[in-house]
Amino acid sequence: MKRYECLKSLASMLGPKVIVVTNIGPISREWNALRPSDANLLQINLGLCAAVGMGVAVSLPNRQVVLLDGDGNLLLNLASLADLANQNLKNLVHIVLDNESYEGGGGLKSATAGRADLAAIARGAGVQNANVARTVEQFDGAARQSLANPGHHFIVAKVEKGSVEKLPALTLDGKEAKYRFARYIESSEGVQILRPRYTHI
Amino acid sequence: MEAAAVDAVVDGLKKSGVDFISLMPDSDFSILQERVANDKDFTYVPVSNEAIGVGVCAGAWLSGKRPALLVPTSGLLVAAWPLTSLCMAWGLPLLLLIPYRGDIGDAFWLMGPYKDTTEPLLKVLNAPYSVIAKTEEISKAIIDAQGSTISWQRPVAVLLTGETIK
Numbered sequence: 001m002k003r004y005e006c007l008k009s010l011a012s013m014l015g016p017k018v019i020v021v022t023n024i025g026p027i028s029r030e031w032n033a034l035r036p037s038d039a040n041l042l043q044i045n046l047g048l049c050a051a052v053g054m055g056v057a058v059s060l061p062n063r064q065v066v067l068l069d070g071d072g073n074l075l076l077n078l079a080s081l082a083d084l085a086n087q088n089l090k091n092l093v094h095i096v097l098d099n100e101s102y103e104g105g106g107g108l109k110s111a112t113a114g115r116a117d118l119a120a121i122a123r124g125a126g127v128q129n130a131n132v133a134r135t136v137e138q139f140d141g142a143a144r145q146s147l148a149n150p151g152h153h154f155i156v157a158k159v160e161k162g163s164v165e166k167l168p169a170l171t172l173d174g175k176e177a178k179y180r181f182a183r184y185i186e187s188s189e190g191v192q193i194l195r196p197r198y199t200h201i
Numbered sequence: 202m203e204a205a206a207v208d209a210v211v212d213g214l215k216k217s218g219v220d221f222i223s224l225m226p227d228s229d230f231s232i233l234q235e236r237v238a239n240d241k242d243f244t245y246v247p248v249s250n251e252a253i254g255v256g257v258c259a260g261a262w263l264s265g266k267r268p269a270l271l272v273p274t275s276g277l278l279v280a281a282w283p284l285t286s287l288c289m290a291w292g293l294p295l296l297l298l299i300p301y302r303g304d305i306g307d308a309f310w311l312m313g314p315y316k317d318t319t320e321p322l323l324k325v326l327n328a329p330y331s332v333i334a335k336t337e338e339i340s341k342a343i344i345d346a347q348g349s350t351i352s353w354q355r356p357v358a359v360l361l362t363g364e365t366i367k
Contacts, residue, residue, distance in 0.1 A: 021260070041260075041263065044256075044287075045283070045286035045287065045290075046286075047252065047283075048252070048253075048255075048256040048259075048283055048286070048287065050253075050256075051248075051252070051253040051254075051255070051256025051257050051259075051260070051283075052256045052257070052259050052260040052263075052287070053260060054246070054253075054256070054257050054260060055223075055246070055256065055257040055258060055259060055260020055261035055262075055263075055264065055266075055268070056260040056261070056263065056264045057260075058244060058246055058257070058260075058261065059221065059244065059260065059261045059264035059265060059266045060264045060265070077250070077252060077253055077256075079248075079249035079250055079253060080248075080249075080253050080256075082249060083246070083247070083248045083249055083253055083257075086247075087246070173290075174287075174290045174291035174292070175290075175291060175292045177291065178263065178291045178292060178293065181263055182263055185263065185264055185265055186265075189264075189265055191265035192265075193262070193263070193265050
């Protein structure tokens with residue numbers, strides 16, 4: 001199963017207001033090609049996708065939040081699974097595109113190429129809805145079911161290494177990403193994030 | 202930490218508009234942590250390490266919250282990496298509230314190294330800080346730090362020492 005096929009299937013399911021947080025590397029580039037949107041928060045650095053996504057999902061309980069995580073990314077901060085589970089979120093679909101390697105970092109194997117089972121780890125951390133998809137059809141079904149039912153869902157998509165050719169360049173850096181996402185939240189949620197009136201002296 | 206200092210911290214947090222708190226349980230802040238955990242004015246997100254806490258606060262701020270991270274001097278070292286890869290690289294604000302274990306006068310030998318790491322690390326991380334030793338100065342220091350972190354779009358820390366953490 002190719003990661004791009006999973007993401008293409010997912011992109012076709014999401015409404016424009018679904019917030020998507022992705023880890024840095026090929027997942028961000030592929031997702032940006034498939035669903036360019038200011039509702040995306042792309043290129044979250046290694047180990048922090050679940051943490052940043054937790055902050056978003058907790059802060060915006062009325063918005064559906066999808067995390068596009070990687071196996072290496074999640075493995076670096078596995079405790080975030082336990083912290084996420086304890087939030088009892090109703091608005092989170094956490095997808096791990098598990099290619100059993102550090103593809104963005106040269107391609108060496110990750111622990112999931114060995115004995116580590118992220119779905120089992122998630123269940124052990126307290127995530128009740130944890131599933132594994134090995135075909136695009138399985139992924140499509142699991143994603144649709146997760147998006148249709150409030151809760152905290154966790155899907156491990158076992159994908160091949162490798163991306164697609166001729167992806168558009170992702171020219172966004174973190175500072176521009178911050179302004180674009182924050183402005184989008186300001187307009188869609190009616191809140192002020194940037195430069196609020198604040199007098200402290 | 203005495204009740205007056207806890208009151209002063211909560212007062213400063215509320216007056217500065219902080220509405221979201223993340224922390225990893227820590228003995229020096231345990232009374233304060235319990236207080237904010239049970240205060241409905243704060244969205245409370247406990248985490249299992251301080252790196253996760255920085256990430257949670259970053260996501261919260263980008264989503265319209267005004268977060269603060271309660272972080273011990275040891276945990277600041279754990280938090281250093283996301284303070285770099287998120288706060289420095291993205292230009293994100295974050296109020297850091299730190300019980301300054303290892304400051305001069307802290308007799309526990311194990312805390313000694315944090316005198317060497319804490320302030321230099323904050324400087325390297327481009328995070329201005331104030332060191333507060335008097336309980337009556339806590340609230341204003343937090344209000345000032347929150348105003349500065351929002352304005353400057355980088356982390357700002359308040360280090361609590363002396364009588365404030367006794």
